Amino acid sequence: DAGITQSPRYKITETGRQVTLMCHQTWSHSYMFWYRQDLGHGLRLIYYSAAADITDKGEVPDGYVVSRSKTENFPLTLESATRSQTSVYFCASSERRAARGYEQYFGPGTRLTVT
Amino acid sequence: DAKTTQPNSMESNEEEPVHLPCNHSTISGTDYIHWYRQLPSQGPEYVIHGLTSNVNNRMASLAIAEDRKSSTLILHRATLRDAAVYYCILRDTWGAQKLVFGQGTRLTINP
Numbered sequence: 001d002a003g004i005t006q007s008p009r010y011k012i013t014e015t016g017r018q019v020t021l022m023c024h025q026t027w028s029h030s031y032m033f034w035y036r037q038d039l040g041h042g043l044r045l046i047y048y049s050a051a052a053d054i055t056d057k058g059e060v061p062d063g064y065v066v067s068r069s070k071t072e073n074f075p076l077t078l079e080s081a082t083r084s085q086t087s088v089y090f091c092a093s094s095e096r097r098a099a100r101g102y103e104q105y106f107g108p109g110t111r112l113t114v115t
Numbered sequence: 116d117a118k119t120t121q122p123n124s125m126e127s128n129e130e131e132p133v134h135l136p137c138n139h140s141t142i143s144g145t146d147y148i149h150w151y152r153q154l155p156s157q158g159p160e161y162v163i164h165g166l167t168s169n170v171n172n173r174m175a176s177l178a179i180a181e182d183r184k185s186s187t188l189i190l191h192r193a194t195l196r197d198a199a200v201y202y203c204i205l206r207d208t209w210g211a212q213k214l215v216f217g218q219g220t221r222l223t224i225n226p
Contacts, residue, residue, distance in 0.1 A: 106160065
């Protein structure tokens with residue numbers, strides 16, 4: 001399907017385990033982003049990427065690792081999950097052109113629970 | 116990043132206009148004003164953006180104060196589907212494309 005997809009949509013994991021959240025977009029957008037949203041709060045940027053093999057930290061990068069070997073994929077890995085990483089994770093993408101103010105398109109989110 | 120201030124919540128009635136305010140007194144000359152909204156259990160979606168002039172699109176209108184220290188998102192005829200959290204965000208023209216989300220305004224629409 002065209003658009004931006006995230007998998008899994010729901011995940012329960014245990015403290016200390018490694019978990020990878022996947023994000024895939026079909027638009028060939030240059031930019032991709034990972035945000036987390038804790039209950040009752042706004043979104044906070046974890047990492048972003050301007051192109052394949054180019055990534056940079058956002059507001060809350062600690063405990064997360066990203067890679068971008070292909071333009072369309074931007075996986076987010078929690079190396080050793082902690083309860084404080086229980087959250088809803090949103091992936092987003094945007095194109096390099098200024099049309100619509102570099103509008104970001106968001107995926108449906110992954111609800112992660114760390115027990 | 117320049118900060119925005121929005122009311123925590125607002126309430127309106129269906130088919131009436133809604134004016135959502137945003138204060139950004141520390142805005143710089145290169146900051147664009149963006150609005151996104153987040154429907155329940157969904158990711159945010161773009162609504163509108165502007166720099167200095169008022170802007171209209173099929174979803175809403177954006178009125179920007181002459182000194183740019185505040186702006187108002189206008190929904191001309193609210194529907195139940197417009198119930199969402201609305202975020203006012205400043206984005207630096209020359210910075211990276213990242214967005215910094217605040218707490219937003221939770222809009223409730225009464226039937």
